[in-house]
Amino acid sequence: SQQGEEDPQALSIQEGENATMNCSYKTSINNLQWYRQNSGRGLVHLILIRSNEREKHSGRLRVTLDTSKKSSSLLITASRAADTASYFCATGQGSNYQLIWGAGTKLIIKP
């Protein structure tokens, strides 16, 4: 079973625009991570936000976490063609070190 649900399932925008993806989850978490996957291959870690944090930045990435709504958002500013990929959120819970993943958002950046 999957914990997270990303929204939208797919997003197509023009290069230079901002892209926002959302993730909702069901149970309490210790942390939430975002990963990127190109062409169905390996995933690359983007950013981790802990349950006591509300916002985090890394370069053109901004992640927010609202534990009361059990949701997170990933904002990519000034998108580039190289940002075309699928983006997944994954949650870590309690003493269980396993990550539980959503189904992902497919992002397409049009030149």
Next chain:
Amino acid sequence: ETGVTQSPTHLIKTRGQQVTLRCSSQSGHNTVSWYQQALGQGPQFIFQYYREEENGRGNFPPRFSGLQFPNYSSELNVNALELDDSALYLCASSLDLQGDEKLFFGSGTQLSVL
């Protein structure tokens, strides 16, 4: 470049056969996790090994088994392959068992069961 390598990259098997997938973790990473990813879905946790012992397991039957070796390599074995086992299999390593560690993924093995 994550420093995690998987082999083979592609594999075709027939139903009922057995398969072994291999992963080489980053040096010094004591934890390896294996995931199954069906097309268009997120990864599903299979199991995790820490210092050569299984540390946790997802909702997968016993015909999915694994090993982790002292040289930071590991294996995923699947017996009695079924058509639904067709998927991308990913291994991921991390330094330790801390729940807030990021994972370093290999590029995966695409398994097709005919």
